[in-house]
Amino acid sequence: MTESTATPARRTPEHAPMHQFAVRDGELVVGGERLGLLAERVGQTPFYAYDRGLLRQRVAELRQALPASVKLHYAMKANPMPALVAFMAALVDGIDVASAGELKIALDAGADPAEVSFAGPGKTEAELRRAVASRVLINLESLREVKLLAGITQSLGVPARVAVRVNPDFELKGSGMKMGGGPKQFGVDVEQLPGLMAEIAGAQLAFEGFHLFAGSQNLRAESICEAQQKSYDLALRLAAIAPGPVKFLNLGGGFGIPYFPGEQRLDLAPIGDNLASLAERASREMPQASLVIELGRYFVGEAGVYVARVIDRKVSRGQVFLVTDGGLHHHLSASGNFGQVVRKNYPVTIGTRADAADREPASVVGPLCTPLDLLADRMELPVAQPGDLAVVFQSGAYGASASPQNFLGHPGCVEVLV
Numbered sequence: 001m002t003e004s005t006a007t008p009a010r011r012t013p014e015h016a017p018m019h020q021f022a023v024r025d026g027e028l029v030v031g032g033e034r035l036g037l038l039a040e041r042v043g044q045t046p047f048y049a050y051d052r053g054l055l056r057q058r059v060a061e062l063r064q065a066l067p068a069s070v071k072l073h074y075a076m077k078a079n080p081m082p083a084l085v086a087f088m089a090a091l092v093d094g095i096d097v098a099s100a101g102e103l104k105i106a107l108d109a110g111a112d113p114a115e116v117s118f119a120g121p122g123k124t125e126a127e128l129r130r131a132v133a134s135r136v137l138i139n140l141e142s143l144r145e146v147k148l149l150a151g152i153t154q155s156l157g158v159p160a161r162v163a164v165r166v167n168p169d170f171e172l173k174g175s176g177m178k179m180g181g182g183p184k185q186f187g188v189d190v191e192q193l194p195g196l197m198a199e200i201a202g203a204q205l206a207f208e209g210f211h212l213f214a215g216s217q218n219l220r221a222e223s224i225c226e227a228q229q230k231s232y233d234l235a236l237r238l239a240a241i242a243p244g245p246v247k248f249l250n251l252g253g254g255f256g257i258p259y260f261p262g263e264q265r266l267d268l269a270p271i272g273d274n275l276a277s278l279a280e281r282a283s284r285e286m287p288q289a290s291l292v293i294e295l296g297r298y299f300v301g302e303a304g305v306y307v308a309r310v311i312d313r314k315v316s317r318g319q320v321f322l323v324t325d326g327g328l329h330h331h332l333s334a335s336g337n338f339g340q341v342v343r344k345n346y347p348v349t350i351g352t353r354a355d356a357a358d359r360e361p362a363s364v365v366g367p368l369c370t371p372l373d374l375l376a377d378r379m380e381l382p383v384a385q386p387g388d389l390a391v392v393f394q395s396g397a398y399g400a401s402a403s404p405q406n407f408l409g410h411p412g413c414v415e416v417l418v
């Protein structure tokens, strides 16, 4: 549990302001429409809405802040809604997939196979065959994959395009989720790379470069810069023993967004400077290499809201509970059960009374028979009644696809791109 009831709300740290959605006539505006009317258009609650204008704006901000030569890839596991992936595919330089299912969505979305890469441990032979036949880049995670790809290259007559996903000998400091350094199921340990690269050369695979991904959800620019520098230096050392020139150097991502009280938005300026200096070095030291950054939640997280209708308002021993038709079955992350160690509130509001002065501490819960079904725990919210719409901000990533929708047999949620 997070805060004790004895702590006055005004002394606890606040959420970063959610100014990305305007308020009109007291209602939040999403995709240019008042929330109440948007709910009518969707035809049901709960739903997720992703705002095209905000997606476009985020890509433009990154293009502005980062050097033009650095390619931006969308890691679609953050949000695999097909319409959104198609929208993103037209804005970014490439799509990163992590299963054959995601590969299909990316190709259907019109992504250029030359700029699609496929990472993930435990790729099956069937998945690898589909990837080779699709002519996408495969981020190798083991010697087994090299051996399978040697056979697939022979049988299809198409050389497998490969990059080696490296498990580096450092970690991304301050990350919400560490995905490199130490013993990991991801990538191949640096120490094992000389042997693996000899196998790649022997197997006649088309070697294209390296993929390094240190971790996720980092809000500290200096940690991200440090990880990028270390990744670059490691790749440069590995280039000396690689089976061919490095054409593709994916330096990972890890750019975070503010979810919890006290968190601030990431400062892109130092990251832009750092990447500019790495791009300059690359032009001399690995002249054929494109630098790639792969981002999931940073592209899409802030552009999305989750919307649920208040069904009941209950007061239990002085505490207000707004019982909604949505909950952890659609939004596991906001309930605090998707990797968080200590539960904290996502930013939440009542979207149909967004600027109401009349506020009170309230908990927003769902209809599931478990106390884990909690979207807001004793937050200061506009006073709400049944029929109002509760909104969870920062919900464009790891929402619908990362939630156990069948748990307890309630209806599923709808996703709209607006």
Ligand SMILES: *Cc1c(COP(=O)(O)O)cnc(C)c1O
Binding pocket: 075, 077, 078, 096, 119, 213, 215, 216, 217, 253, 254, 255, 294, 295, 296, 297, 298, 397
């Ligand atoms: C999950 C993942 C990402 C996306 O992470 P975000 O925190 O959403 O940016 C990028 N690359 C790889 C390899 C991943 O596994």
